[in-house]
Amino acid sequence: NAGVMQNPRHLVRRRGQEARLRCSPMKGHSHVYWYRQLPEEGLKFMVYLQKENIIDESGMPKERFSAEFPKEGPSILRIQQVVRGDSAAYFCASSPVGMAGANVLTFGAGSRLTVL
């Protein structure tokens, strides 16, 4: 029973390029959450999605960042025109159908983005 799968685990981009991070939730989970961890800081909530719906994007930066969770396939966090300040670990979590509380979040191992 695979857990939350994130890829790539490590991604290097030059300033101005695009970064795409993918997250496949655990089997049976239909809710996906993205968190970002900047160096020396805690994880910060970015966005909560269900299939084909963004439920809460209150933690997403207003520009350059977008997220989707299509009917088929993984959730994708997209960062356009990356800047050095985007360098961070991006964690995805998922939870079962109908359950969104912290007690039922399962985290992936994260994708580490480095912007040169």
Next chain:
Amino acid sequence: QKEVEQNSGPLSVPEGAIASLNCTYSDRGSQSFFWYRQYSGKSPELIMSIYSNGDKEDGRFTAQLNKASQYVSLLIRDSQPSDSATYLCAVKRDEDSSYKLIFGSGTRLLVRP
């Protein structure tokens, strides 16, 4: 001031000792508190949750909450080298949705054999 503060460590304890990890939070409206363990390069894993003042025990782990002092701690008894990891404190504020956690930056624990 950070919303959730933790000493980054490392906290070094000998095997068999009690490790005490501390966390303070700034929002008095916080109602739920969580401790996660994160091994290097791995995913955060929930180990304890606590909602009311006092102690909550689960095996070798005890979470302690003092809302008046805005303080939550995690005690690990009989520490083992396998407990060496970063421990993240997370808080849910009263007004936030259940999935929206505020994390501290973590304390690195090192248990010496």
